Amino acid sequence: MEKVEYLDPEKSIALFQQYKLHKVTENANGTIRWRCQQCKSISITVDSDENIIRNPTKHSKHIQNVCQK
Ligand SMILES: [Zn+2]
Numbered sequence: 001m002e003k004v005e006y007l008d009p010e011k012s013i014a015l016f017q018q019y020k021l022h023k024v025t026e027n028a029n030g031t032i033r034w035r036c037q038q039c040k041s042i043s044i045t046v047d048s049d050e051n052i053i054r055n056p057t058k059h060s061k062h063i064q065n066v067c068q069k
Contacts, residue, residue: 001051004034004044013037016044016052018069019062039063 007013007020014021014034021034021044030048039062045054 001053004046004050004052014044014046016042019067036062036067038067 005015007015012023014023016034019042020037022037024033024035024043026032031053032046033043034046035043042056042060042062044052044056047053
């Protein structure tokens with residue numbers, strides 16, 4: 001499984017395909033949902049071992065020229 005990367009040591013910003021994602025919700029089972037901080041249209045879910053357990057759906061897109069890598 002793919003591990004999530006973080007931009008900062010505090011792990012407040014995750015990196016997914018070099019886009020910056022912000023933490024949205026922490027679920028009761030320890031998984032965390034992250035969402036693109038700019039378009040808010042894509043999100044990933046990461047488990048407590050920092051594995052990406054859910055990727056964005058294929059049809060969801062970032063907004064060109066809005067989402068910066
Ligand atoms: Zn985006």
